[in-house]
Amino acid sequence: MKDSGNTETRRLRFEIFRFNPEDANSEPHTDVFEIDETPFMSLYIALNVIRETLDPGLQFDFACRSAICGSCGMMVNGRPALACRTLTSDLPENIQLYPLPVFKLIGDLSVDTGTWFRGMAERTEAWIHERLPFDPEAQEERMSDDIAEAIYEGDRCIECGCCVASCGVANVDPEFLAGAGLNRVARFMMDPRDNRSDEEWFDVVAGEQGVFGCVGMMACADVCPKELPLLEVYAYLRRRTLGARFVARSDADQV
């Protein structure tokens, strides 16, 4: 296990964004809380200490507390991160916590990622467009393990929203698919079970809200807690999309 290091206890100073939209008297502001650091203290532990001992009204979201459910994305010293796996020992004594931008604020550090991701899934029809209905009598269709591993790599996104919050385009265009949306499209595009044609994919991904809306700042890849290879994902999408266009043009030329 990681050595807990020096024996001197740090006093942590949290500056936390506060706003309760349900309270007519609430104005956006920040509150400051001070607590003693304990060994292996994560922001999950720290925020619960603050809520349970200092301010019981503080709103934030955690569920799995093991970096797999994606509930606890927030701005940690200006950078989107999963709070549950952020250790205070990796942070300075002064810690600023803000809610993720782009998503609608529910209160304090809690934002509505569910609505954004459901909307994205509906717009991109993020499900397998299958050839035939499920046949309970049939053996499963074969797939090579290499392809299964490649799809799984894209499937690992936990929809925490950190990439969306970090994206310059998503911050001004709420319809932009951003890292998580584009990754999801690529995941289905490479899945041999999805029978959408390149032309159909073109409509999903080629517009301003798709891969060509990306201006290439790549903060998404820097902040992704799952370290998804987003640069490669966008390159794949561009290649497939441009390929589809050229094929379609040359087909049209021959008519």
Place this chain on the structure above:
Amino acid sequence: MISRLETTDVLVIGGGLAGERCAIEAAAAGQEAMILSLVPPRRSHSCAAQGGMQAALANCVKAEGDSPLVHFLDTVRGSDWGADQEVANIFAEEAPNAVRELAHFGVPWSRVRGGRNHYFIKGEAVDIDEALENDGLIGQRDFGGTAKWRACYAAAGTGHAALYAVDSEVVRLGVTVRDRTEAMSLIHDGSRCLGAVVRCLRTGKLFAVMAKCTVIATGGYGRIYGQYTSNATINEGTGAAIALDTGVVPLGNMEAVQFHPTTLSPSGILVTEGCRGDGGYLLDKNLERFMVEAEPEKQELASRDVVSRHMAQRMRDGKGVDSPYGRHLWLDIRHLGEKHLRTKLLEVWDICRDFAGLNPAEALIPVRPTQHYSMGGVRVNKDGESYGLAGLFAVGEAACWDMHGFNRLGGNSLAETLVSGRLVGSRVAEEASGMSLRADTGLAFDAIAAAERRAAHWSARTGSGRSVYDIRDAMGEIMMHKVGIFRNGDELEEAVTGLQQLLDDCDNAVLRCKDPGVNPELGFALRLKGMLRLAMTVALGAKARTESRGAHFRTDFSSRNDKDWMNRTLVRWADDESAPTFSYEPTGLIDLPPGHRGYGSDDRIEMTGTVESYNDTVQAEQAAHGRIPSAEAMGSRLRRGAWKAVAT
């Protein structure tokens, strides 16, 4: 904008795998379905299932000879004969289709690689040639308590992949999901459930949903063990608690609580059984593989309850590793190699890095047993319909269906969510299509008013009472240390006394947050009493059950007692009663006669009567305990004696 009263055909409380699969089936059958979920459904605790989903597909060499019948045998033996054997059979028969259906929904199952494969089996490196004709079929890995390799998997993110695929289907079908909502109580007239009162976790406002059928799919109650659980913070047993509150719906086998051998110390984060399935070892402080001597046949892959007890005993014997956070043991997966760890066990790699700051290819992982799964829950018949209230169903971990009995096999719960979700969804759709909605608005508004009074009571109370979080922590300490892996009558009595004190304290606890809107402290306070009541049913059930069966281990009654305890605990407890009422029903029709599980010595106290005479009583006795008749006759899906062809 949410109105005070909403209607739907089928109301599903809980957006994990079981609830979503159930809603899909109802929606596909033409019923309007609405899912309530504490969190966006993809954040449900189903996503935490790591290592696998049991289904007898038999696609790899070490799975040869597997079949649903072998799976049935493993499940019943694993349950220590506490399972309903007809349900276990339905489950084992349908599990392969559930896996294939998930492939159809998009799960990228790990596939068989034909040709030479390198495995670790019982500590030995083994090369096995997988048949070339099986290349590309869904692969299996080894898991605990099974005769064959049967756990189908997607790296170590099986639950995540399954949940995303199933939720994609929910989106495709356009099923309404109300995320950030929580059911507070059931609306019923004493004989039929008519919906639920719901709190919006965006605004704090209450509303009612009236439905033809209501399904509880809220998962387990692990958080009554406080911090001593692998469960997510949202697994607070709300569904079981609101069913218990009705006073007419019994919970089944609440004392049947599973402890997972390998959770990270001290955080309690799960490290999948797939680590041991793929060849990982447990080591004590002297780096000795103690499970080899303890269980020479299955070693680290004995049933979870068995491994957890050996681990707890090893630490009691002074062979644990001391740390500032208490004792732990080691999990060693270094020999599996970085490539394997970063593909087939990727999530374990991430968890070790993020939460223990270690590289599992180089370092030992500190682990200890922690509460993991709730075998008990809302007691239902084989269609998933509750005892006591028509139109109320339960599915998945929230239910006591009851295929797990007193110990669940790893990978069986993920399979259960899909199998029972589909089956119960189909039954719910059938029932809903044959009736019209009874929108008894009087009952609904009364129920909303009662829930509002509860909330107002909390907000109005002043004084110097304990904090709700303090009570929660005290509950967790009692549950882990007195209702844990090893139990005895004296400590269980102390637990009951302690929990009663906490229930009294809860009635006088004071909130410090008076903010309008969500008010997280109020939200927790509204759940706390239900959690304490569940904890009390676990402690009392454990105290009354004077035998050891599966995960319920009594040091003062260390034998399984089939003479007196071939039964299921039922408990009813209306919210205005001071104490619960316990009763016992026969476990279910017996096909595989009670026998030795194969761990330790065989010191069972045998049944006195015959299996036939036992079976003669089941139907009438279960009916007397409130069992609602299932669509098909009891026993219709028990393949009597078929297991004899595969038994070893």
